[in-house]
Every structure is written in C-alpha cells, then in structure tokens.
Amino acid sequence: MTADSLRSVTVERTGPGMFTATNSRGDTITFGTGSGGGFTPVELFLAAIGGCSAADVDVATSRHAEPTEFSVAVHGHKAEDAGGNHMTDLQVAFTVRFPGGEGGDRAAAILPRAVKTSHDKLCTVSRTVEAGTPVAVKVIDTH
Structure with missing residues (x-):
C-alpha cells in the first residue's frame, strides 16, 4: 500500500440522524437515517x-x-x-x-x-x- 493508493473520507455528525462526509479534496455530501429526507x-x-x-x-x-x-x-x-x-x-x-x-x-x-x-x-x-x-x-x- 502506498500514499497514492489511499482513499478516505471523514464523516461528521451534523445533527440528530444527519451526517456530512468530506473527501480529501474538500467535497461534501450530506446524508442521514432517512427520517428527514436525503440519502x-x-x-x-x-x-x-x-x-x-x-x-x-x-x-x-x-x-x-x-x-x-x-x-x-x-x-x-x-x-x-x-x-x-x-x-x-x-x-x-x-x-x-x-x-x-x-x-x-x-x-x-x-x-x-x-x-x-x-x-x-x-x-x-x-x-x-x-x-x-x-x-x-x-x-x-x-x-
């Protein structure tokens, strides 16, 4: 494994049942448990x-x-x-x-x-x- 092969995201809780994933380029996607819409x-x-x-x-x-x-x-x-x-x-x-x-x-x-x-x-x-x-x-x- 090398630094070039590593892929990662960080997931942070943003509220009850809601989360935001951030990639190494700073892009984000918000998701949740399904109770409040979204993926x-x-x-x-x-x-x-x-x-x-x-x-x-x-x-x-x-x-x-x-x-x-x-x-x-x-x-x-x-x-x-x-x-x-x-x-x-x-x-x-x-x-x-x-x-x-x-x-x-x-x-x-x-x-x-x-x-x-x-x-x-x-x-x-x-x-x-x-x-x-x-x-x-x-x-x-x-x-």
Whole structure:
C-alpha cells in the first residue's frame, strides 16, 4: 500500500440522524437515517456501485459518441438474519442509448463489453463487495 493508493473520507455528525462526509479534496455530501429526507447510507452504497460502473462505461463509450440517454438503476433487498443486516440480490441495470451514425454504432457495439469489463475487472466498489473485504472498526476516543 502506498500514499497514492489511499482513499478516505471523514464523516461528521451534523445533527440528530444527519451526517456530512468530506473527501480529501474538500467535497461534501450530506446524508442521514432517512427520517428527514436525503440519502441513507444504504442508498449511498447503491449509488457508489452504480456510479463506479457508470464512470467506467462512460469513459469507454463516450469517446466514440455522446450518449443521448445514460442511466444506471441499482437495487437490492435489505435483509436481516442471524449474521445481522446486509444487502442481498444486488442488481445493476444500464439503459444507454447513442445517436445513429458510425460513432454511435461503435459506442453501442462496445457497451456490453464495457459493462462486463467494469464488473469483472475495473469497478473497485462492486469488486470489493464481491471479494468480501473485511472492515476493521475501532474506537479512537470516548472523552
């Protein structure tokens, strides 16, 4: 592991059930428990899966043609069992359309391969989920 490989965010409580995540570039996103609107952590998780693959696919296809439609729907079921809460049946569905013509035809032709390559090799988020990477948790200070 190197300094170049490190990715991090800091999450701060901003009010009852509300939090703000800040990345190393100073960008923020606010989220909460769902009782006051906004995204929940599970919804952010789903967005991260879809966003990661969307970015990969966009890079591969938009060099040939700008899409006329590009959306990614991600869903799954929240489950609870003896092991605790988790998501099951995660699915990612791309709806992408390109204009007619040589560039659009080329972009449409490589779309399935771009989606597969993102899933199989490139998308750090979904590949980490599928690998089952452990998450270490610790308490730094209580006073």
